[in-house]
Amino acid sequence: MIVQACMLGYKRRVPVAAFLLMVTLLAVIGMLRLQVDTGIDSLIPADDPARVIYQKVMGEFGTDNKTIIYIKDENLWTPEKLLHLEQLHLAIEKTQGVSRVDGIFSLHTIHGVDGKIVSRPVLRSAPKTVEEALSAKESALANPLYLGNFFSEDGNVTAMIVSIVDADDRNNFSREIYQALEDHINVHLSEFEYITQVGPPRINAELKQSLYEDFMLLGPLSAVILVLSILIFMRSWLSAIVPLVTSIITIIWTFGFLGWVGIPLNILSAMIPSLIIVIGSTEDTHLMAAFLRGLDENKDQADARKHAVKYMAKHIGLPLVLTVLTTALGFASNLFSNIGLIQHFSIAATFAMLANGFITVLVLPLMLSIFASDKNTSLVKDKETNSVPNRLMRIFRYSQDHFPLSTLMMTAALCLFFVFQASKLYVTNDPLSYFQSDRPLIQDVKRIHEDLAGVKIFFISLESKHAKAFQEPKNIKKLSDIQDFLDSQGVYDRSISLADHLKFINREFRNSGIEDSIPETRKLIAQYLMFFHRSDLDSYVSHDYSRANIVVRHNITDSHSLNKYIRELEDVMKEIAGSHMTSHIVSENLMVNHAAESLMVAQVKALVILLTLIFLIMSAMFTSFKGGLIALVPAIIPITLMFGIMGYLDIPLNPGTAMVAVIAIGIAIDGTIHLLARYNELCRYTSDYIEAVNTAVREEATPLIVSSIALALGFGVLIFSNFTIVAQFGALAAATMLFSIFANLLITPIIMSRIRLVGLYQILAMSVDRDVLDGSPLLQNMTDYQRRKAILISELNEFKKGDLLVEQGSIGRDMYLILSGKAEVVRKDDGESRSLAILMPGQVFGEIGYIRETERTADVVAIDDVSVLRFDYERMQDDLKFFPNIVAKLNFNICYILGQRLADMVASSKNK
């Protein structure tokens, strides 16, 4: 069937081309519906229970979608500069999508001086005199609620905090807001030493911009790398063009599919074109190499091209299906991730891999039928002894021949070392960490953090059952105690709560310069609270004072550390809050960080599932669990090394790097499949399976090394991505591809040659003339699979000349098939022995006992050294109960044998 599918494009060019064209056109229409989603929301598990609490807290205390406009100037507190600042403030307030602007011109302060209480805005409007400006500066810097949040210690930096309305980002909302703010900033750019904005709209807009840039760069770069590497290694233009064509069609189909099903592109999607080009090309390369080999083998035949395509289909068809399947499985293992970003990427990549396999099967033969020559024009031959693959293989062969055990031991030691290194791995999922550290956005974040509190926010929410709970001093103290613990953790920049407001106003009223203290009575708190406008407290306490909120700003980018601190905080917070209150720590940023933990668990699960599937597939392929285990070796070694390197180089697990393992295994296993498939095939024609290992390695080394290097180069292209996570993914995947060469061609052959991988069928295929099996009446009219299955349940027994195989009068239910040698059937009657028959290879004896438990009617004696297959009745019944067709065939053949024997006996008695 696979061969027929592969020949479809060759034989039915017009219908196949029309079909491809039609689907491609549909895909192009689908592409027009494509959407881009770089929102933070896709990083949060959809089923995260914290979402509900987060939304409740946001509804109560206002959005955490806040942009900080950072303004630095040594002469900030002068009328001229403040006038520009006021104009900027005014302009931003008018911007559509801006719900609130907090800054120098909207902040109120309360100041106790000389027994008076002064309650006024820091600045109502731009001052006219320097004195007025300096007075405002003094007032602003004296307010501890604003220091670090709105003003730097020296007063040279101020921040404008712009709250953005919550809106769906699919209509480019973030980008529009970012651009609008940027336009306002640009008007005043020359007026200040430095002015910039940082916040979710900018992050989102830059993610989107970087995504577009990646699309423009990575795909074409991968294509160039692909063409060059194929030209270098295969020296065939057609071999370079074919994967390019299949890749382009696959890219169109994939994005069309995404458009039709409504899955948006995300930052991981940037690497899909590269992945399609790179991974897809390996199959094309294997197919083209087989086609060229086919041309060589059929060069003397008429229509060599058609024969070569058939040869290609026959030899690469099954491995192609398996490799497409395992590669797709690698990507599909993330399908059930609860993180939208990964799930969407996984759907896209899985579809792409499957589509690429399908397209390759149709397009490649079609192109060969039009463009290929009848002669192998490729200049590359395996005989090039100084080629990179050959030189590498010479080293490997030397190690395999001379120090196989040492090589294995060293590999094991290396793996142990890297397992230890991998134990240092940590997870991070901070959107800011997706950008390269030299990007202006990241520099701006650092700059803000140098002068003010970090741009990241989370909320600590405490809830009582009773209204006005947070007018009670004891409960206000709880807020204060939690903040004290936050301070003791020493990792957050700033926290503000209702307690700070009350301590501050208490200090200003007392006007005594005493330590900040919480007002002593409920009434005093209530009376102080009258001095705040409700909107001043919106972020810190609910309307009925039953819920309070501590706003924490920080700049922690490492999810692992942040999650650890948050866990500590949660414990303390619950203890302080007491049993009468519920408490939560929420923010979008934290949910994204929590997702990092589930990311780790999900990847471990995906890895286990994938390894299990590969094990099962390979076990089925070899009808041997050993085969499955050996196939895992070249998968496990590279990922062990990869995780070790991540630990050693302090590369975190993130949505990009976490996927490397499963994707790389899915791809690396392709080489293993080709290697083992070839070995499997060779085993049928040689009795020397070590030679089979060597031959398989020798034959597959070049395509395996070439495709792995090409894959490494292709993945290496991703290093040029704007996103750190994509670049890290590329670098690690490239390294894993190179490690897989070492694992596939150095370690796997050593293990293959030491462990008898082949099953009974292979041994038989090696040592027994196939005609014996073909001619045996027991195996008549059975397919290869049915024969193989039946034989695998039997046992191979060896007997020396003269050995008694079956004893007359004994009771036994075994049936025997002679593989080699001869045996004589001897019946003893009244002390006289009589030879009934000489049994030749392929013939069966013991079938009567097999059918019915009865005494053996004659002896069977080996007259040569004899090999037989012994079929145990009980085992056959048990093992074949799920294969009724095989049982039926076997029973029919046994009936045939018995019938034949009866006919012989009748004929013999007639003759007598």
Add this chain to the structure above:
Amino acid sequence: MKSLPYKSTVFVLLISCLLAQESFAYVSKETSGDEIMEEVQKRHQQFPYIYEEQSMVMEDRHGKRDTRKAKRYSRVEKDGSVDFLLLFEYPREVKGVALLANRDVDGNTKKYIYLPAFGEQLIESAGEGSNDNFLGTDFSVENLTGEVLSDHYYERRDDGEMEGIKYFILDVYRADDEFEKKQILRKHFVQQDNLYITLTYHYDKRGRISRTQTHHNLKAVDGDMWRANMILMEDKKLQHQSLIKITRRVFSHDYVPAEVFTAQWLYEHYPYEEPVEEPTMDEVDFEMFEDMIEEARE
């Protein structure tokens, strides 16, 4: 009803605003904004002693409301000095919180705040501007105590008409500051039929409308004099609004004795309470109370 000296007539209580009858006879096209406001004053014929009981309802952007109850005392002396006291009665936690304002004969105003829970001392309040919120409301102290005509300059704009009612429209500027004079503070819409200010736009320093004040439920309280029983202040920017509803109004010397405007009177009637250890609501054993109530019922 007494006629007040000039000094006292300049103290206009916004919430009582102004009224007049047959105002057209006194206002022509050439009449200036200042003259219209003076005419409004004359028509107003302010009572010197006013006692009001008010409910204040404050609604935030989520539609959630806070209610306070307060007593308002105002007294204009013969020499022109004015005393004003706003005294909160409800909720019980803020009972006794007071704003005490005094404008002397020279036009100098002093404001004090009394917080019974803080201690028996008046704290001078400074720095409140015309646009600053007072004690969490959308009103400023100036909105509550009154607009002084002599401190302002009124520029008449083209008359307008809304919903069939004709208005004189006056822009209000600060009189003593040349620079500020150009900065509009408020825009009054004076009903032409009764010279009552029913709509005022309050502007921020950037010349934008920051709050809108409207007067409702107008009642003729004595002859030509009208009063609004409801005043609504809306802050569009903060999506917040405050409504003052006058539930009782008495024009009587007896209700506004001079000692009301003294610290001593406040200390005596709303004394400071020493802090005591109080359980939080969470710590109160409500079940025990319920049991006690149940027992009492039985």
